[in-house]
Amino acid sequence: MAAQGTSRSGLSSALPLLAPAYLWLTAAIFLPLSAMVFFSFMTDLPLSGKPWAFTLGNYAAFFSQSLYLTLLLASLRLGLEVTLWCVIIGYPAAYVLAKVLKGRSREAIFLLVILPFWSNGLVRIFSWAMVLREGGILDTALNAVLPFKINIDLMYSYPAVIIGLVHSYVPYMVLTCYLTLQAIDDSLIEAGRSLGASRLQVLKRVIIPLSMPGLVAGAALIFVPVVGSFMEPRILGGRTGTFYGTIIEDQFVAVFNWPLGAALSFILLAVVLVILAVASPVLKRAA
Amino acid sequence: MAGVQVSNVSRSFGAHKALDDVSIDFADGGFYALLGPSGSGKTTLLRQIAGFDFPDTGRIAIGGESVEHVPVEKRRIGMVFQNYALFPNMSIAHNIAFGLSVRGEAKATIATEVQRALDLVQLGKLGERRPHQLSGGQRQRVALARAIVTKPRVLLLDEPLGALDKALRVDMQIELKRIQREIGITTIFVTHDQEEALTMSDRIGILRDGRLVQEGPPEEIYDRPKSEFAATFLGDANIFRGDATGNGIRLPDGTAIAAGVGDRLAAGTKASCAVRPERIRIATDAGASSGNANTLKGQVSKRIFAGNNSTYFVERAGQTLKVIVQNTGIDRLAEGQDVMLSWSPESTVLIAAS
Numbered sequence: 001m002a003a004q005g006t007s008r009s010g011l012s013s014a015l016p017l018l019a020p021a022y023l024w025l026t027a028a029i030f031l032p033l034s035a036m037v038f039f040s041f042m043t044d045l046p047l048s049g050k051p052w053a054f055t056l057g058n059y060a061a062f063f064s065q066s067l068y069l070t071l072l073l074a075s076l077r078l079g080l081e082v083t084l085w086c087v088i089i090g091y092p093a094a095y096v097l098a099k100v101l102k103g104r105s106r107e108a109i110f111l112l113v114i115l116p117f118w119s120n121g122l123v124r125i126f127s128w129a130m131v132l133r134e135g136g137i138l139d140t141a142l143n144a145v146l147p148f149k150i151n152i153d154l155m156y157s158y159p160a161v162i163i164g165l166v167h168s169y170v171p172y173m174v175l176t177c178y179l180t181l182q183a184i185d186d187s188l189i190e191a192g193r194s195l196g197a198s199r200l201q202v203l204k205r206v207i208i209p210l211s212m213p214g215l216v217a218g219a220a221l222i223f224v225p226v227v228g229s230f231m232e233p234r235i236l237g238g239r240t241g242t243f244y245g246t247i248i249e250d251q252f253v254a255v256f257n258w259p260l261g262a263a264l265s266f267i268l269l270a271v272v273l274v275i276l277a278v279a280s281p282v283l284k285r286a287a
Numbered sequence: 288m289a290g291v292q293v294s295n296v297s298r299s300f301g302a303h304k305a306l307d308d309v310s311i312d313f314a315d316g317g318f319y320a321l322l323g324p325s326g327s328g329k330t331t332l333l334r335q336i337a338g339f340d341f342p343d344t345g346r347i348a349i350g351g352e353s354v355e356h357v358p359v360e361k362r363r364i365g366m367v368f369q370n371y372a373l374f375p376n377m378s379i380a381h382n383i384a385f386g387l388s389v390r391g392e393a394k395a396t397i398a399t400e401v402q403r404a405l406d407l408v409q410l411g412k413l414g415e416r417r418p419h420q421l422s423g424g425q426r427q428r429v430a431l432a433r434a435i436v437t438k439p440r441v442l443l444l445d446e447p448l449g450a451l452d453k454a455l456r457v458d459m460q461i462e463l464k465r466i467q468r469e470i471g472i473t474t475i476f477v478t479h480d481q482e483e484a485l486t487m488s489d490r491i492g493i494l495r496d497g498r499l500v501q502e503g504p505p506e507e508i509y510d511r512p513k514s515e516f517a518a519t520f521l522g523d524a525n526i527f528r529g530d531a532t533g534n535g536i537r538l539p540d541g542t543a544i545a546a547g548v549g550d551r552l553a554a555g556t557k558a559s560c561a562v563r564p565e566r567i568r569i570a571t572d573a574g575a576s577s578g579n580a581n582t583l584k585g586q587v588s589k590r591i592f593a594g595n596n597s598t599y600f601v602e603r604a605g606q607t608l609k610v611i612v613q614n615t616g617i618d619r620l621a622e623g624q625d626v627m628l629s630w631s632p633e634s635t636v637l638i639a640a641s
Contacts, residue, residue, distance in 0.1 A: 190339055191372035193360045195386035195437060205385070209376045 040262035058263030068247070068264065072271065075244035079227040082165045083219050089166065090173030090218065095207075097174070098181035099189075113174045116167060125235045128164045129155060132236070156238030164232040169225070173218035180214030181207070216280075224272055228265075244268060289350025289440040290315040290473055291336060296345030296355075298331055305331040306342070307497040313441075313490075318467055319475045320484035322521065323494035329477045330445060332494070336475065337443050338362045349440050365434030365472075369446040371426045373418035379429050380405070380414035386437035404432040407466060424455045431463070435470060442467070444476035448483065460487050481521050485509070493517050509563075511548055511636055518561040518638065525567070525608045528640070531558040535637065540604055545580045547632035550639065557640035564611040566634035569599060569620065570627050582629045583608075587622050601626060 039045070040059070044052045062068045097109060116124060131137045134153035142152055154160045184207060192202035208215075230249040233241035244264070251261030291313040298306040306328045313319050321329040334340045335347060338359035347355045354362050373382050380401050381388075387397045405411050408428035418426060427447065434442060447463070448456045464487055467474050478484055484491050485505045492502040493516075501508055501517045512518035515526055527544055529536035531552040535545040536559070544560050552558050562581075585603035592614075599610045599620060610628065620626060 187368045187370060187372040188374060191368060194364060194366035196360050197389040198360055201389050206374055
């Protein structure tokens with residue numbers, strides 16, 4: 001009884017603190033999202049004054065045309081690849097930041113890692129376009145250094161999309177892994193080595209398992225938005241950059257078929273949630 | 288198992304000399320304490336022996352084999368860390384199995400060895416638990432079991448009992464000593480707790496500012512300290528300073544103190560005498576010196592009653608002397624009382640001024 005009383009008074013005193021966040025979330029996410037759910041069951045937008053009715057056709061469209069499924073699979077593959085590259089690039093950097101560097105040099109490197117966050121996403125992508133196109137910065141620089149002539153034209157290709165996305169999302173992996181790696185006591189590493197384990201064995205048996213929560217968090221933070229991404233694929237991928245995200249974008253921006261776009265979005269949301277639900281117990285066991 | 292020889296080891300961190308020409312011989316099967324205040328270099332020395340850090344100059348040998356450039360994982364040592372350093376992602380059994388498993392031992396061998404180690408530290412049934420489910424004392428035992436299950440050549444302990452409360456610490460001291468006797472492993476442990484060093488070890492090395500001040504059995508260091516620092520850091524001591532006379536010292540006020548222990552020093556050189564508080568007899572009447580050669584008059588300024596003994600602080604010529612008396616009767620002295628202190632030359636250690 002007493003405990004219940006305290007918890008109730010605790011909640012009521014916490015309410016003023018919680019309210020702004022929840023009101024904002026309700027207004028900013030729940031309402032538009034509900035509207036989108038509503039749209040996704042409509043034949044047409046009511047805005048133009050045309051007659052409309054409820055339908056499941058938008059969802060049926062996904063299953064009747066193999067293109068959507070193909071693009072969804074391509075986007076999932078893109079998400080996996082980008083996440084993997086972010087692990088390969090981000091994890092060692094996080095390790096060095098957390099365990100090797102100290103003081104000033106750590107701050108400096110940290111700043112470099114989070115710098116992409118401070119620049120506009122569009123600017124970032126267009127700078128990549130400058131670098132990757134034929135006769136661009138990368139091509140010119142390599143040809144200036146190398147004794148033989150090579151042609152680098154990565155623009156409008158799958159690798160260009162990967163490069164752009166990895167650049168945008170690798171800081172998430174560095175930050176989440178940095179946080180878990182930093183929490184690992186150095187004496188655990190020393191204990192492992194005193195027991196005869198090589199540095200690689202300590203990494204495999206102690207450090208990676210203990211930093212798994214950071215890896216999982218980083219992977220989730222990267223995988224979900226990359227699967228739905230459209231800006232990088234469209235600008236850096238050109239004609240090869242057609243993915244599930246760009247198709248959704250088309251429905252909203254070009255074709256003006258909001259109901260279909262909304263339906264496709266919710267199908268993506270469902271697929272991603274299923275993937276995370278299936279993956280989480282597996283990853284939890286590994287951790 | 289093997290002895291450890293540290294010869295002329297020096298190690299600097301920038302301008303700071305953490306170890307300055309330290310030589311010490313740890314015999315096979317012995318239990319050694321490295322004692323010193325913080326910053327004395329005792330942990331640095333332990334880390335050199337373990338192989339986490341390498342000496343700038345000097346030699347370290349384990350079992351006669353030079354190891355000063357061998358990395359820690361190849362030295363076959365066992366180490367217990369102050370914060371236990373148990374792997375939180377593994378069960379107790381897997382923690383203990385770690386060293387055997389990285390070595391590639393067969394599963395069956397690992398299982399028997401782990402169980403034997405668990406039994407040795409009396410945690411036979413806790414193998415499936417996780418470290419966070421154990422108490423501090425239990426974690427300490429697991430850390431010990433993990434360190435010795437690989438049959439290392441030498442066991443290194445870095446302030447192993449520092450995180451435990453007093454009662455548990457005493458239990459663990461006895462336990463640690465029992466286990467060490469049982470497996471007969473050369474053991475080196477770092478501590479800043481002089482009582483721990485005295486009760487547990489066969490030999491003690493006292494370090495100060497990166498130098499080895501004195502090394503020997505606890506009784507020898509306690510009875511014959513070679514410096515004021517050794518005298519006051521290991522146990523309590525009253526220090527008298529004056530000029531050497533040949534068989535003692537003369538205090539600035541002319542009082543002679545006879546010393547029966549310590550080096551003979553040339554007359555006239557600066558010297559000190561150290562006297563343990565429990566060796567001094569305290570009495571109210573002048574005739575009670577009971578044949579002791581050294582007598583001093585003083586006045587009790589403070590008495591601290593601690594049950595089985597009392598500590599008296601006695602003022603004498605601007606110096607406060609400490610006297611510890613076993614409370615065998617009820618004839619206690621009052622503060623402000625004039626007293627006569629006396630002690631024998633055999634309880635007086637002559638020390639060259641440092």
